[in-house]
Amino acid sequence: MSFARLTRILRSASFRLTLFYAVLFVASAGALFATVYWTATAAMQNDMAAVLRTEAYQLAEVHGRLGLGGLGQQITRRMNFRTRGPIFYLLQAPNRRVVVGNLPGMPPVEGVVDFVPQSDPPEPDTEPSKLTGFGLTLPDGSFLLVAQDADRLTEMQHAIVRAFVWAGGLTLLLAIAGGALIASSFLRRIDTITRTSRAIMEGDLSARIPVRGTHDEIDQLVSSLNAMLGRIQQLMDGLRQVSSDIAHDLRTPLGRLRQHLEDARERAKTTADYDAATDAAIEEADALLETFSALLRIAQVEAGAQRRGFTDVDLSELVRSVGEAYQPAAEDSEHRLTYKVDDGIHLTGDRQLLAQMISNLVENALRHTQAGSTVSLALRKASAGFEIEMADNGPGIPESEHERVFDRFYRLDQSRSTAGSGLGLALVKAIAGLHGLTIRLEDRKPGLGVVVAG
Amino acid sequence: MKILLVEDDKQTADYIAKGLREHSHVVDHADNGRDGLYLATGEKYDVMIVDRMLPAMDGLSLVKAARASNVRTPVLFLTTMGGVDDRVTGLEAGGDDYLVKPFAFAELLARVGALARRPPMVAATSLAVADLEMDLLARTVTRAGRRIELLAQEFKILEYLLRHAGEVVTRTMLLEKVWDFHFDPKTNIVETHISRLRSKIDKAFDKPLLHTVRGAGYVIRAPD
Numbered sequence: 218m219s220f221a222r223l224t225r226i227l228r229s230a231s232f233r234l235t236l237f238y239a240v241l242f243v244a245s246a247g248a249l250f251a252t253v254y255w256t257a258t259a260a261m262q263n264d265m266a267a268v269l270r271t272e273a274y275q276l277a278e279v280h281g282r283l284g285l286g287g288l289g290q291q292i293t294r295r296m297n298f299r300t301r302g303p304i305f306y307l308l309q310a311p312n313r314r315v316v317v318g319n320l321p322g323m324p325p326v327e328g329v330v331d332f333v334p335q336s337d338p339p340e341p342d343t344e345p346s347k348l349t350g351f352g353l354t355l356p357d358g359s360f361l362l363v364a365q366d367a368d369r370l371t372e373m374q375h376a377i378v379r380a381f382v383w384a385g386g387l388t389l390l391l392a393i394a395g396g397a398l399i400a401s402s403f404l405r406r407i408d409t410i411t412r413t414s415r416a417i418m419e420g421d422l423s424a425r426i427p428v429r430g431t432h433d434e435i436d437q438l439v440s441s442l443n444a445m446l447g448r449i450q451q452l453m454d455g456l457r458q459v460s461s462d463i464a465h466d467l468r469t470p471l472g473r474l475r476q477h478l479e480d481a482r483e484r485a486k487t488t489a490d491y492d493a494a495t496d497a498a499i500e501e502a503d504a505l506l507e508t509f510s511a512l513l514r515i516a517q518v519e520a521g522a523q524r525r526g527f528t529d530v531d532l533s534e535l536v537r538s539v540g541e542a543y544q545p546a547a548e549d550s551e552h553r554l555t556y557k558v559d560d561g562i563h564l565t566g567d568r569q570l571l572a573q574m575i576s577n578l579v580e581n582a583l584r585h586t587q588a589g590s591t592v593s594l595a596l597r598k599a600s601a602g603f604e605i606e607m608a609d610n611g612p613g614i615p616e617s618e619h620e621r622v623f624d625r626f627y628r629l630d631q632s633r634s635t636a637g638s639g640l641g642l643a644l645v646k647a648i649a650g651l652h653g654l655t656i657r658l659e660d661r662k663p664g665l666g667v668v669v670a671g
Numbered sequence: 672m673k674i675l676l677v678e679d680d681k682q683t684a685d686y687i688a689k690g691l692r693e694h695s696h697v698v699d700h701a702d703n704g705r706d707g708l709y710l711a712t713g714e715k716y717d718v719m720i721v722d723r724m725l726p727a728m729d730g731l732s733l734v735k736a737a738r739a740s741n742v743r744t745p746v747l748f749l750t751t752m753g754g755v756d757d758r759v760t761g762l763e764a765g766g767d768d769y770l771v772k773p774f775a776f777a778e779l780l781a782r783v784g785a786l787a788r789r790p791p792m793v794a795a796t797s798l799a800v801a802d803l804e805m806d807l808l809a810r811t812v813t814r815a816g817r818r819i820e821l822l823a824q825e826f827k828i829l830e831y832l833l834r835h836a837g838e839v840v841t842r843t844m845l846l847e848k849v850w851d852f853h854f855d856p857k858t859n860i861v862e863t864h865i866s867r868l869r870s871k872i873d874k875a876f877d878k879p880l881l882h883t884v885r886g887a888g889y890v891i892r893a894p895d
Contacts, residue, residue, distance in 0.1 A: 506773060507855065514854075526756060541824055542850055545863035573854045580858050641857075 226400045235396025242392070243385050250381040257377060261370050262349070266329045269351035272304065272363045280355050285310065288361075289317040304365055305334075305348060311358035318362075325360035326352040331367065347371070406435050410442070422450045455519070459512065459625060466626045466639070467505065474501040511640040515625065518647040523567045530571055532562045536596040536605065539575045543583070551588035554579070557595045562603045564671060566652045574648040577641040578607040578667055586611030586664075602671045610664040619658045645669075672717040672787055673697045677707030677733065678749065679725050683772070687720065690776045691783070704728025711737045711744070717787045720779075721766075722749045723757065731764045738765035745786040747779075758853060777887035781839040788838065798833040801893040803872060803880055805833055814872055824849060825868045832881070832891040841888035865889060 226232055280288040285308075292306045296319060307318035315322045320334050330350050350364030409426060416424040425446060426439045481494035517523070540556030547554035564571070575594075582592040592609040614622060621627050623646040626639040649656050649669055659666035674691055678684040679702045688698045699714065701707040704725040711719060711733070719737075723730040734746050748769040750757040761769045768782055798805045802815045810826065812819045821829065827849045832840055842861045846852045850860075865881070873879040878894035 510771075510855075523756065526759060538824075538850065541822075542852075542860050542864075543858065545867050546858045546860050549859075549863050568851070569853050572850075572852055576852070576854075576856050576858075580856065583858065 222401075225404060226397050229400040229404055231403045232396045232400035235392055235399060239389050239392030239396070243389055246381065246385050246388070250377070250385075254374065254377050258370065258374060261373060265349055265365055265367075265370070266351065269329070269349070269363050269365060273351045273353045273361060276361055276363070277353055277355060280357075280359075280361070285316060285357065285359055292317050304363065305350070307360075307362040307364075309360040311360075316359070320362065320364065323362070325354055326350075326362075327354065328352060332364075403435070410439065417446065422446075422453060459516070462626045463512070467508065470501055470505050470508075474498055474505065477501060508640065511644060512625070515640065515644050515647045518570065518644070518651050521651060523570065523651060527565050527567060530564050530566050530568045532564045532571070532603065532605075533558050533560050533596060535568065535572055536575055536594065539572060539579060540594050543576070543579050547583055547592065550583060552583055552586065553591040554583070555591065555593045557593070557597075559597045559603075562596060562598065564603075564652065570648045570651065574645050574669070575605065577645050578605075578669075581641050581645075581667075582607050582609045582611070582665075585609075599670060604671075605669040606666060608661060608664060608666040610661070613660060613663060613665045614658060616660060622658070623656070672783075673699075673715070674783065675699050675701070675707070675710055675714070675716045675719040675744075677701045677704065677711075677719070677725060677730065678722045679703060680722075683722075686776075687779065690780070694780060696783075702726075704730065704733045708733045708736050711742055712740050716744050718783050719744050719746045720749065720783065721746055723761070724751070731760065734765045747782055747786055775886070777839070777884075778841050778843060781841045781844065781888055784838050785835055785840070785844065788835075798830065798836075800833060800836045800880055800891055801878070803833075803891075805830060812872070814876060819871050821868070821871060824864060825871070828864055828868055829872070829891075832889065835891075837890065837892045839884050839888050839890050844888070 276288060276291065279291045283291070289308060292308055295304070296306060296317075305318070305320050307320040307323070308316040309318075309322055309325070310316050313322060323332075323334075328351065330352055331347065332350060333347055347367040348364040349367045349370075350362050352360065352362045354360050406429075413424050413426045425443050428436055428439050428443070430436070477494050477498035481491055481498065485491040485494055537556065537558045540554065540558070544554055579592070579594060586592060586609045590609055590611050592607070592611075595604075595606045595608070597604055597606070623642050625643040627643075646656060652671065654669050654671040657668050657670070659668060674696050676684060676687055676691075676698055678687065678700070681702070684700055684702065688700055691698050699710055699716070701710055705727040707721065707725065708728060719734075721730040721734060725733070728736075730748060734748075737744075737746075745767045746765065748757070748761040748766040750761065750769055750771055757771075758769050767786055770779060770782060796806070796808050798807065803812070804814070805812050807830070812821055812826070812829065828845060831845065831848050843855070845861050846856070865883075869879075869881050873881055880893070881889060881891050884890055
């Protein structure tokens with residue numbers, strides 16, 4: 218593990234989080250320690266005090282029965298035959314003379330007392346240990362002290378401290394090691410994401426971040442990042458496609474526009490000639506503007522901004538009104554246009570765009586079928602929703618071309634000569650996509666069926 | 672008519688102002704939103720033509736501010752093409768109509784005319800031009816007392832034309848008002864409906880009432 222890598226691990230968010238929790242744990246363990254320490258100490262001190270008090274009162278009772286001399290004998294006996302731990306005694310006459318005992322004389326005290334006995338003369342080789350005693354002044358003015366070594370208490374306190382230091386230290390160590398481990402694993406995965414995004418920035422739009430398959434948060438993040446990259450690539454491809462389409466497909470009408478203007482400039486002899494040439498130029502310019510407008514509209518629809526303005530649309534009314542609108546035009550071009558509409562079909566969407574979608578389907582059918590053909594528009598309830606169907610009995614579209622007819626500027630060879638920008642169905646597809654509708658082409662043998670289902 | 676034009680593109684502004692003056696209108700021009708609002712609130716106009724994108728203050732804010740200071744002058748918004756939401760936001764801000772750039776001048780002229788002479792909002796129950804009468808309650812049409820049967824969309828076209836009798840009504844206006852289509856169909860649906868309407872109301876009579884104005888649209892008017 219290099220130094221730089223270690224630094225990165227120490228600075229990583231996951232490591233810091235682990236460390237934070239470890240410190241929090243140690244702090245709470247410290248609080249627990251303090252509670253245990255003080256409770257245990259107090260309990261032990263109470264215990265010791267109770268033993269000493271009992272001993273002192275027993276001896277006071279002996280004093281009441283046998284007097285100072287009898288008590289002295291009793292204490293001497295107890296000092297000699299004591300088996301359960303060392304107990305220290307001190308019996309002082311009222312004049313402070315030590316009657317009996319294994320402790321140096323001292324001023325009388327009452328009740329529990331902690332003290333270090335001062336040897337007289339001091340014994341240099343033995344370290345004086347801390348004692349806990351219970352002092353009692355007897356009725357005749359003499360003083361009795363019973364004491365016990367406090368080492369047991371100190372030892373217990375030390376044991377508690379040791380246990381906590383070890384456990385706390387080990388926990389902290391494990392936490393730091395675990396944190397480093399988790400951090401390094403996360404860093405590895407983040408590094409992969411960073412590397413992939415670098416690759417994409419350098420131009421490899423197809424690069425994707427590998428998914429581990431653990432379905433954890435990072436996997437979810439990676440999946441949505443990949444989905445986003447896919448969408449970006451799709452948009453970029455679209456953009457690239459549009460630019461080259463525009464370059465190719467607008468060159469011809471622009472050339473024609475120039476030609477009309479040149480005609481007006483060079484060849485017009487009469488006002489009528491001049492008018493005809495400028496009219497032709499205006500028509501050409503209008504067609505170009507219309508193409509641009511359609512391209513912009515497709516781009517806008519694909520960007521999906523209109524979803525904000527979606528409202529409830531009565532699709533039945535809309536399909537009927539489009540059918541009605543096209544009826545006379547269809548008759549004039551010697552087509553039979555029929556429409557059949559189920560009532561009460563609604564959709565949340567943009568009425569204008571839906572109207573244009575249905576109109577484009579009708580126009581497409583009218584334009585690409587010969588005089589005498591029947592084109593039929595239908596809206597009907599389907600198992601999962603509804604279907605808008607535009608069917609004709611014209612020449613149809615070869616199966617192999619079904620996908621491509623929705624591309625911008627795509628036109629079948631047989632329809633190169635008819636008017637149209639080649640954008641109508643691309644817009645239909647964009648509008649359907651915006652509304653979450655699907656489009657399929659069906660071969661009706663003869664004829665074509667376009668079904669928009671929602 | 673006195674018209675306020677707020678448009679920052681000099682070429683477009685000159686083109687519109689020149690055309691309107693040729694049709695005997697008086698035109699005041701402002702090339703930014705602030706000056707436009709100053710004129711709109713200070714002077715009295717019959718119609719305002721306001722571009723959506725303006726320096727200093729955009730067209731929407733201008734119209735909102737003018738409406739807030741109680742200026743009731745009809746507003747025609749000019750928008751750039753492709754803005755699908757523009758129509759709705761423009762109407763919400765207090766605009767009365769909108770036109771997508773680039774446009775034919777005849778279209779602008781017809782719309783300005785229609786806005787300036789907007790009929791008062793009284794509920795008329797019948798409309799008439801010469802001997803052609805429309806009963807809006809019974810939804811019947813007669814000419815010289817003879818009953819004429821119209822289809823629903825033909826009735827709506829005739830109603831719109833009669834409401835604007837004597838004014839030019841463009842193809843786009845009909846698409847918007849009769850069908851609520853705010854896009855340009857490639858098929859001549861307006862022309863074919865007009866032709867059927869014409870054969871019903873004019874064919875059997877001496878004097879035609881429904882006229883085509885070349886390069887502009889249609890007009891219904893009494894014979895001279």
